[in-house]
Amino acid sequence: QKEVEQNSGPLSVPEGAIASLNCTYSDRGSQSFFWYRQYSGKSPELIMFIYSNGDKEDGRFTAQLNKASQYVSLLIRDSQPSDSATYLCAVNTPLTEGGSEKLVFGKGTKLTVNP
Amino acid sequence: AAGVIQSPRHLIKEKRETATLKCYPIPRHDTVYWYQQGPGQDPQFLISFYEKMQSDKGSIPDRFSAQQFSDYHSELNMSSLELGDSALYFCASSYGGLGDTQYFGPGTRLTVL
Numbered sequence: 001q002k003e004v005e006q007n008s009g010p011l012s013v014p015e016g017a018i019a020s021l022n023c024t025y026s027d028r029g030s031q032s033f034f035w036y037r038q039y040s041g042k043s044p045e046l047i048m049f050i051y052s053n054g055d056k057e058d059g060r061f062t063a064q065l066n067k068a069s070q071y072v073s074l075l076i077r078d079s080q081p082s083d084s085a086t087y088l089c090a091v092n093t094p095l096t097e098g099g100s101e102k103l104v105f106g107k108g109t110k111l112t113v114n115p
Numbered sequence: 116a117a118g119v120i121q122s123p124r125h126l127i128k129e130k131r132e133t134a135t136l137k138c139y140p141i142p143r144h145d146t147v148y149w150y151q152q153g154p155g156q157d158p159q160f161l162i163s164f165y166e167k168m169q170s171d172k173g174s175i176p177d178r179f180s181a182q183q184f185s186d187y188h189s190e191l192n193m194s195s196l197e198l199g200d201s202a203l204y205f206c207a208s209s210y211g212g213l214g215d216t217q218y219f220g221p222g223t224r225l226t227v228l
Contacts, residue, residue, distance in 0.1 A: 042222075043220060102148065102173065103207075
């Protein structure tokens with residue numbers, strides 16, 4: 001089982017709607033959670049990061065974290081066609097002896113916002 | 116603001132050739148990570164360096180090696196290239212080395228013919 005799970009989609013929403021992207025992770029020791037947006041053929045672009053349980057808002061984006069349920073989500077309000085991309089959930093792995101914390105990515109959810 | 120720089124942006128090689136990819140982290144970032152992303156796949160962690168020392172190793176083939184230099188730039192050396200090595204290779208950098216936010220470079224698209 002992959003350590004970070006996302007619905008691959010595609011997720012299709014109309015312009016102006018709320019897009020909800022979900023992610024679960026398997027390692028309870030994970031501390032940092034990231035959402036990246038990736039356009040086709042481009043590099044991942046950081047959208048949000050969250051460390052604490054609860055909600056974190058930045059403009060039209062809200063990240064939600066529930067460590068007890070091992071669940072992190074991203075809400076995009078007032079979705080725009082330019083939001084159409086693949087959204088990658090990334091979770092840091094806990095520090096292990098001799099290692100560093102690295103990101104483990106989910107397979108991404110492809111979002112399409114229809115005009 | 117300065118971002119991560121990768122070169123070359125595109126590279127075409129024949130099977131069994133070698134390739135060297137370069138990464139210049141954001142100024143003052145001391146940690147570099149390399150990821151490989153195949154078509155339709157999520158980025159897979161290859162290797163990372165913190166303060167010029169290898170800090171972790173992922174699914175990097177033995178044919179690949181990497182290092183971080185005194186100016187913190189990093190190079191990924193790939194030998195005996197195979198068709199399956201064709202992918203996007205991303206470098207990311209962070210400050211502090213341990214779980215801090217990673218910022219990705221534009222990537223190098225490697226095509227092996």
